[in-house]
Amino acid sequence: MKADADRGERGRDETPEERADRRWQELVQEIRVVQTGVQILFGFLLTVAFTPHFQQLSPTDRTIYTVTVVLGSLATGALIGPVALHRVVAGRRLKPHAVVWASRLTMIGIVLLLATLVAALFLILRVSTDDTAVPWIVAGVLTWYLLCWYGLPLWVRIRHTDGSAPPPRDGGEDEARGGRPG
Template sequence: MGRDETEEERADRKWVELIQEIRVAQTGVQILFGFLLTVVFTPRYTQLTQTDKNIYIVTVVLGACTTGALIGPVSLHRLVSGRRVKPQAVEWASRMTFVGLVLLLATMTSSLLLILRVATHDGYVPYLVTGVVVWYLVCWFVVPLWTRRRHTTK
């Protein structure tokens, strides 16, 4: 059935919903990225193996890319505001947000890998990280896509 709304009203509603979603994700990204930026300045950093330093660098770059993707919709909105392209802006902002979520998954994965490698030095770390990534995939993508498929009316 759907809502009785114009294209502009639909774009406005979708924009507000998208910004709320971004706020949730961005808070976690900001905390994680802020933490990651401080690690290199700790005495322990010099004691990391080259592999762990490489994982750290990849993690920081992923965190920076995640931040960019999740802040991108705000910049997009600001630069196109008043140009009568809100439906298109919402579509592109949604795409950037999805990319941001995928990058967040990668950032969380590499962060967890680094932390558990440094904390435990055990061979089970890759299996534990894989289990957590599977959990993220189920929560972030499988359940939403299943819900979308199961409950979307034709």
């Protein structure tokens, strides 16, 4: 029984420290994807205020812009936060705790990125299209983001958490790398 308890999550033979190292590496890879996107978006948003067209925006659009920039800044902070957290606690045998807190910061950053993207889309569409269609378009895109970022992952998590479902045999990770499935 003790050997089974020491195997770690999902039947891996790893110590708590090895698990923390693996989870940290996975988290860092995930952060790289969202960090790049939020930094590009935030950089773009910062330049908008210095364009001639910005001066012609209505007060409402300027408010939407300000909220969008603040959201982008908050998302950037949350997604860079895990790096600072790791630097501050490195070498203190706190990696399992750092992974938990970095994961929380990353989820907060993803939620803030979602809000930033929706606000930016809302602003851009208000400025460039018919106002009556904008809420419907933004609602559709928001629904898509929610399905891709939360709906599908939660559905997969719920469906496969009990361990009874076999791993995918068509296009799974092993096949994508050229290996044998399952």
